[in-house]
Amino acid sequence: MAVRYTINVPATSANIGPGFDVMGLSLSLYLTVVAEVGTAAATAAACPDSNISISYEGANAGGLSLDARSNLITRTALYVLECNGHRSFPQPAAVTVTNRIPLGRGLGSSGAAVVAGVLLANAVGALNLTEQRMLDYCLMIEHHPDNVAAALVGGFVASYLIDVDRSGNIPASEADEAEVQRREREQRAAAADGSIKLPPENIGHFLRLGCSPKIRAIAIIPQFELATSKARAALPGSYKTHDVVFNLQRLAVLTTALGRETPDPWLIYRAMEDKVHQPYRMHLVPGLPEILGTLNPDNTPGLLGICLSGAGPTVLALAVSNFDEIAAKIRTVFDRQPDGGVATTYEVLDIVSEGATCAETAL
Numbered sequence: 001m002a003v004r005y006t007i008n009v010p011a012t013s014a015n016i017g018p019g020f021d022v023m024g025l026s027l028s029l030y031l032t033v034v035a036e037v038g039t040a041a042a043t044a045a046a047c048p049d050s051n052i053s054i055s056y057e058g059a060n061a062g063g064l065s066l067d068a069r070s071n072l073i074t075r076t077a078l079y080v081l082e083c084n085g086h087r088s089f090p091q092p093a094a095v096t097v098t099n100r101i102p103l104g105r106g107l108g109s110s111g112a113a114v115v116a117g118v119l120l121a122n123a124v125g126a127l128n129l130t131e132q133r134m135l136d137y138c139l140m141i142e143h144h145p146d147n148v149a150a151a152l153v154g155g156f157v158a159s160y161l162i163d164v165d166r167s168g169n170i171p172a173s174e175a176d177e178a179e180v181q182r183r184e185r186e187q188r189a190a191a192a193d194g195s196i197k198l199p200p201e202n203i204g205h206f207l208r209l210g211c212s213p214k215i216r217a218i219a220i221i222p223q224f225e226l227a228t229s230k231a232r233a234a235l236p237g238s239y240k241t242h243d244v245v246f247n248l249q250r251l252a253v254l255t256t257a258l259g260r261e262t263p264d265p266w267l268i269y270r271a272m273e274d275k276v277h278q279p280y281r282m283h284l285v286p287g288l289p290e291i292l293g294t295l296n297p298d299n300t301p302g303l304l305g306i307c308l309s310g311a312g313p314t315v316l317a318l319a320v321s322n323f324d325e326i327a328a329k330i331r332t333v334f335d336r337q338p339d340g341g342v343a344t345t346y347e348v349l350d351i352v353s354e355g356a357t358c359a360e361t362a363l
């Protein structure tokens with residue numbers, strides 16, 4: 001039987017200031033993956049190794065690999081399928097990706113790609129994975145839970161990862177892309193001799209928190225990429241107690257402050273301050289120190305708080321009104337940076353309560 005699966009995954013903004021590797025917000029900007037399975041066209045186009053063909057349009061078209069074992073979406077899908085006894089896609093599939101999430105900008109493009117890959121494998125392999133199990137697979141690829149948890153379940157999400165040392169399956173150190181790919185190759189080699197090791201169960205735990213429907217997110221997106229691995233490499237190996245306590249105090253308040261029906265601007269503004277990652281990433285985003293240091297709810301009506309979105313370089317402002325004016329004010333700071341300024345675009349986005357979805361249509 002020929003079937004079309006349509007997978008939609010939202011962009012996400014991780015950290016929200018103090019919640020480094022903890023908090024995520026899902027946003028109304030989407031990665032869409034359509035897989036037509038079992039059609040004559042899919043059979044004709046499928047590559048023999050993976051049993052699929054890929055086409056891509058949207059952010060960075062031309063810059064992404066369309067090889068099924070390299071592309072992050074299909075690589076993830078093949079990994080999940082291999083863990084469940086399939087060397088390739090069970091039936092020929094034509095996979096079409098339409099991506100509105102800019103790559104390497106701090107809006108969770110890689111997390112969305114990983115979540116899409118897991119949902120794709122779940123659909124084509126009829127794996128019946130639970131949401132929790134899907135999160136386990138996501139975490140084997142993207143080792144911090146903030147983006148993938150929010151992309152998978154939607155809304156304002158807090159998450160933690162079990163002690164990675166004790167699991168023995170996720171390196172304690174932050175894995176870079178090369179390390180993730182090495183581990184996937186190991187998994188594939190193990191699959192080939194029938195001894196593949198499945199991800200441990202319940203690696204990540206999450207909680208959806210309240211978020212006032214009055215709040216919208218303004219993403220000011222610099223026109224340059226900042227790889228998450230580079231932004232993580234800028235962080236120190238240890239922190240002063242004072243800085244950790246500073247973040248813990250704010251994070252505890254932030255988890256509830258955003259959910260109040262009428263948001264308190266100064267409470268949120270202060271609760272979005274951070275001493276764990278933003279100070280160490282300032283030099284990677286020209287204009288960020290001035291943006292964080294000058295705009296506030298008194299001089300910028302409607303503003304609730306500002307932070308670096310994920311690993312950057314996007315700046316995320318939460319607000320209840322004057323969205324375009326706030327965006328314009330932040331863009332002006334980027335414009336007047338040395339050497340011609342930093343070119344930006346912006347999006348006014350909703351915080352969406354629905355996470356990733358997969359719809360099935362008979363063809």
Ligand SMILES: Nc1ncnc2c1ncn2[C@@H]1O[C@H](COP(=O)(O)OP(=O)(O)OP(=O)(O)O)[C@@H](O)[C@H]1O
Nearest residue numbers: 072103104105106107108109110113227228310311
């Ligand atoms: N739709 C996609 N298809 C294939 N690969 C993708 C896709 N989206 C992202 N990627 C891969 O992920 C990389 C970007 O990931 P990275 O973690 O550096 O940034 P990000 O996820 O956009 O930002 P952040 O994690 O800070 O929110 C891209 O260079 C590409 O290799």
Ligand SMILES: N[C@@H](CCO)C(=O)O
Nearest residue numbers: 014020021228310311
């Ligand atoms: N918490 C992550 C999000 C980016 O993927 C970071 O800031 O590095």
